[in-house]
Amino acid sequence: MTERTELTTLETVHADRSWLFTIKDEYGEPDEVLLVPCEDGVEAWVNRCTHEAQRLDTGRGAAMRDGQIICPKHGSMFDSCSGYCDNGEAADTTLPSIDVTVDEDAVYLTDDDVTFAHEGGIDDDDESPESTSHIGF
Template sequence: MTDGTRLTTVDTVHEEGSWLFTVRDSYGELDEVILVPCEDGVEGWINRCPHESQRLDVGRGAAIRDGEIVCPRHGSTFDSCAGDCDNGDAAGTRLVPVETTVEDGAVYLSDRSVSFANEGGIDAAETSPADDLDGDDDVPSSTSHIGF
């Protein structure tokens, strides 16, 4: 059996086009990862264009066209299986990989440099039920975090 956190299935990534989750590095910092379809399963990449740190998936799924991830800022495209870019402002750069393993159709986070934080983006990791005790999603339940 595979070591690591079970994330999702290969079928889900292929059906949805991408799958977003959040990891925590060894310093406790959060970062987002996208899983994208590849011909032999899926690949995991840090959710950031190396050109200007633009998020590739801004919460609605990564834009993928003809097997390439499209940066929403400048339109540079990255090979979804290799991570390389050969066009636009990001030409000559490569996405940062996050190691995953597929076993029996399930995708596992196997990169030992990070740990699973949550499904979805960083915003979901920073919000917990205790943060919003009044039930109103538009405003904080307390203003005690404001300093003058």
């Protein structure tokens, strides 16, 4: 049975147009995931353009227009429901998906291949030191 981790609410994703969180893969490596509104609820995509590994959400929310996620580097547009791109540098590619489930208004991570690390991007982890300097002030 798939373990569920509650992420956020359907209302939050639809109101904010996207919601970013960090996962860890089976080897403990972090990656970012983008939740976006879809007519059936929400979809979750790895936060990286298929053309040049450009982050789709750079920490200020994903650029979206008419149900499509826009790559900020070259302008390729990915359908928010299918992840498919039919234009630009990333044409004929599909964003890697992450399994999520909506139950009532709650969105849950249900992908057996990853674990939830924290809300926000990789660099937003509160465990990171403020400074790597050995000099204290």
